[in-house]
Amino acid sequence: DQQVKQNSPSLSVQEGRISILNCDYTNSMFDYFLWYKKYPAEGPTFLISISSIKDKNEDGRFTVFLNKSAKHLSLHIVPSQPGDSAVYFCAASATGAGSYQLTFGKGTKLSVIP
């Protein structure tokens, strides 16, 4: 039973346009959400996070939106750049879960076309 779902395996966007990556979750106990970015042959790197007490968090070109009632979050990248081409993982954590272990989605491969 997948608790964190990223239903789009891939996404292609033109350089300069907006990229929107989506993530759904089923576990109501999740109260903290993170996005990680992964380049080939490297480990994932933290991108941005959001607590369940907020509905939006912004960091430069990256914004994460959280809709708790729909159990849905999205990552917006504006404007998209070729260097943003990578696999993006959505992850969730629950307060009190063993050392705040993360549950990951399967990832979305973003390709930004110059």
Place this chain on the structure above:
Amino acid sequence: NAGVTQTPKFQVLKTGQSMTLQCAQDMNHNSMYWYRQDPGMGLRLIYYSASEGTTDKGEVPNGYNVSRLNKREFSLRLESAAPSQTSVYFCASRDRDRPFYEQYFGPGTRLTVT
């Protein structure tokens, strides 16, 4: 700071052989984690260690053992490797026992079991 380091980077084993994957972090983090990533599967937690001297099972612990040697080092052992353990293994560490501290990942070990 080297961050999280993993050795080896690549390894080929025959079925039934054993090996230990090494992980070390120099950020004085309390918690450490082992994940595996399979194509189309995202990252799945194998084992974690909330603090020195403690270890707990994650989502997919079968066929693995771990040792938290000290605060810096967390090793993953395959006693009798199987082809199903062919994967990329990532080690991660985390600073504090609070939800808003992200995990930092190593570069990964690519393991092939023939």
